[in-house]
Amino acid sequence: MLAIYKKELKSYYTSMIGYVVAALTLVAVGIYFYAYNLLSLSPFIGYALSGASITLLIVVPILTMRSLAEEQRSKTDQLLLTAPVSIGKVVMGKFLAMVSVILLPVVIICFYPLALALFGKVPFLSSYSVIFGFLLLYAAAIAVGMFISSITESQIIAAVVSFGVLFLSFLMGGISGMVSDTAKTSLIAFTVLIIALVFLIYGMTKNVVVPVVVGLAAEGALIAVYLLKSAWLAGAINKVLNSLDIMSRFNTFVNGTLDLGAVLYYLSVIGLFCFLTYQSIEKRRWS
Template structure:
């Protein structure tokens, strides 16, 4: 599909940045990644063949990382092919190798995050359809993240309520893992009370608070900045790397819990 974008943007319209074509290719990954990751753990769980893995002498970490590296290798092969396109542009005119190759690298990192998310969701269910649809829904949410955050209310009280609801959701997620209502209730009460105190002390700091915070988690911003402004957003690069580690860790914890359950 990126070859089509390359033909349209670079060969037909004459743009000498391959990054334009690659930026449009993110939408394609929203379809491809769920298909790639939906079988990673869900199929084995459905067929009960995961018991062979869970009882093998290989550690859960190696199992998860082995599957993850296999999937990102497929993405890596595609990115290696993409590296040819700036050379083709150079043969036809002026090329911008630094920007284009940085864009390919960021495309690979974003795809690696998408794969980590898809693998995690696949580990939580035995249905491939649920894993695929769930992954596609999350990736669509991330794709339109910057647009959706702009629709959040800017009022101080509305932001206070949304922060409290967000804390409640985190507490519920923590409860589902720890199975300890007293501990999670105490954690939520401490954070909620602290938030309310800060609200009454510095109410103006809650103006558009969630919009400002959530906008910093726009995963596609690092690619957009390269395409539109030729700037590399270093904090976003660290965000992508952190999410790769985080979702691999969560997948390991899910499988580890099933191993001893």
């Protein structure tokens, strides 16, 4: 894993990607830091990081688009599949390399509260908690982007889809508020999600039988619940949509709280999408 990590990390800095990611992140944070902390005389860096988090929509697709898509296109992924290293170590090596790229600007941001302390009292615990949440937010988004890169050979498609998925996640809180909480709405919404799941499974397995069986079983169970216990579905889709909102968890850090539930959520997202990336690569090994 260490060899993969070093190779990937070096590739980001022998190209312009590592420098572009660091520059975009620091420029965005610097603008909000100037507006919220220097002009408004606020001692808490959380609002600056909250405003700058929108750069995630650009930074993460740039960082993750080539992680696996380019190797599929150039067929160099076959070297990884036949190398004497487990796929899990390949995935973690690539993931940690990308997190290390974003870690550089985060380390620089850690000096901002110290700079503010020269002018007055600064809540260091809250400030460094929100910086930690900022890193977790980006790490979770990187895991999502890495998985998307693993299912396509095109860097452009990987970048566009990653942007779209992350953008929808940012909007998910507002979308959830506009969706009715009736059982019928949940039935329709879950049916759409099942259809999307069927296409996702087919894209990963290239097997028609498995996604069809899974889809029919899931839809049958859903209809049974709707007919027998429709109350269970009331508001269920709203809860699912809220669970897809990665930004709302970061807001707990912005409010000055080190929320262990939010930490667990981000770690779960990272674990889930690293596992899905592993499965995507494993499928190619046997296809």
